[in-house]
Amino acid sequence: MAITEANSREIFEKLPVGRAVRIMAVPTILSQLIILIYNLADTFYIGKTNNPYMVAGASLILPVFNFCASIAGLTGVGGGALISRLLGEKRPDEARKVSAFSIYFSVIVAALFSVCMFVFMTPVLKLLGASENTFIYAKQYSFCVIVLGAVPTVLSGVMSNLLRSVGAGREAGLGITIGGLLNIVLDPLFMFVILPEGNEILGVGIATFISNCISCIYFLAVIYRIRRESVISLNIKKAMPERKSIVSIFSVGISSAVSVLLFDIDYIVIGRLMSGYNDIAMAAVGIVLKAERLPLNVGIGLCQGMMPIVAYNYAAKNRKRIDDTVKFSLLTGLVVSAFSIIMYEIFAGLIISVFISEAQTLALGTDFLRIRILATPLMFCSFFTVHLFQGFGEGKTALFLGVMRWAVFNIPMLFILNRIIGMYGIVWSQVTADILTVTLSYLVYSRYMKNSALSRTVR
Secondary structure, eight states: OOOOHHHHHIIIIISOHHHHHHHHHHHHHHHHHHHHHHHHHHHHHHHTTTOHHHHHHHHHTHHHHHHHHHHHHHHHHHHHHHHHHHHHTTOHHHHHHHHHHHHHHHHHHHHHHHHHHHHTHHHHHHHTTOOTTTHHHHHHHHIIIIIITHHHHHHHHHHHHHHHHTTOHHHHHHHHHHHHHHHHHHHHIIIIIISOTTOHHHHHHHHHHHHHHHHHHHHHHHHHHTTTTSSOOOOGGGOOOOHHHHHHHHHHHHHHHHHHHHHHHHHHHHHHHHHTTOHHHHHHHHHHHHHTHHHHHHHHHHHHHHHHHHHHHHHTTOHHHHHHHHHHHHHHHHHHHHHHHHHHHHHHHHHHHHHOOOHHHHHHHHHHHHHHGGGHHHHHHHHHHHHHHHHHTOHHHHHHHHHIIIIIIIHHHHHHHHHHTOHHHHHHHHHHHHHHHHHHHHHHHHHHHHHSGGGGOOO
């Protein structure tokens, strides 16, 4: 299917809601699962060394890697949401300018981040909780994935979001899938065949870097191929949209970036608090923070697929289609969450044993996973609401909810429950904090929809 304005309108305006959401969300969910699988593959292959220090070293880098996602969200989410709204307003020329600006701005910021990480790597890793046993592994991994890989990683994320904003969910998902599958294949090749024993972390880093580069090349090729029939543009001459559009990009983009950064801080705090007990606990929670991502990645993919439909119809003032999209997507996400809780509670021990067989790490990881998974429906509802406000272009509200969730509820709860309960309090904090988050999110969304101009618009 050609990526044209007519096809965007067909998906966003005319198709039955269930089918439209499936067209947009299924490729995105599949790509999110591939992302999860290759992240888990890293942990799986590293865990086969039965070296918990390697596992902990790789886990320490997750917040830094997620910072790349925050950079991608700055213009990818902000620019993508705006492009969908501009299509709803029938303004394709401005949408082209927004897409070009989003791409080139992200490259500049990612390059600067890469240089800063290279210069300040040692203090950053110490801040993340790297110990004498884990520092060398964390350094090897971060050099490949962040110092060398920041630009292709960020650029891939931005281009994926922009393609999704015009209804090209299949192309957006395929690019991420290609990189993920390639990483799964290259991991064991570099770890156990090409590099000598003891360099497994370096092998994982090299495999991830190469995979992200291939994914980035795919996206560039797709955008170049469709440049005449789509509003997604690589033309640097069109990289300066209206001032109002730039403000809108960053209004929404900053809310996405800040949420990811605060999420990173939450992970850093978990790592620092858990490392205060021992490296075994750090390795166990590192595995759990990845293993719990399966239902969450499905939820994220659903939200990412849903958001362009909401954004387009918000600009087109089609309240009924927005409501139908929200109901279908929310129900789907909650069903997935409920099923996931059941399966994880039953098979928690088996899941952790896939990654490591060391007895103490296995026992702690099993307990941690059974607790953390209880927060899945709450976490889904939390970022579902944020995605809705990003689609509406309400960056301030999305930012407010993100800050409240992480800075006011989650992070303080980590310290409070760690002080009261100890190590297990760190794990229980997510459930406790997200009960408050979901309550607040519901109240804010209900009030907004009641007072919005859309409440008087029915189409």
